[in-house]
Amino acid sequence: MSASKxxxxxxxxxxxxxxxxxxxxxVAARRKRDR
Incomplete structure (x- = not known):
């Protein structure tokens, strides 16, 4: 059972x-666009 857990x-x-x-x-792409 432990293995399945x-x-x-x-x-x-x-x-x-x-x-x-x-x-x-x-998010990284949006930050780059903002710059």
């Missing part, structure tokens, strides 16, 4: 990173 945590972290990457890139 670790896998679930790793899976959630992966999803969060996948969602954050495009957001950070868009």
């Amino acid at each position: 670790e896998f679930r945590m790793f899976w959630l972290i992966g999803i969060q990173q996948a969602l954050l990457v495009p957001v950070l890139t868009t």
Whole structure:
């Protein structure tokens, strides 16, 4: 059971990173445009 729990945590972290990457890139692009 512990292995499945670790896998679930790793899976959630992966999803969060996948969602954050495009957001950070868009924010960086907007900051560059402002300059």
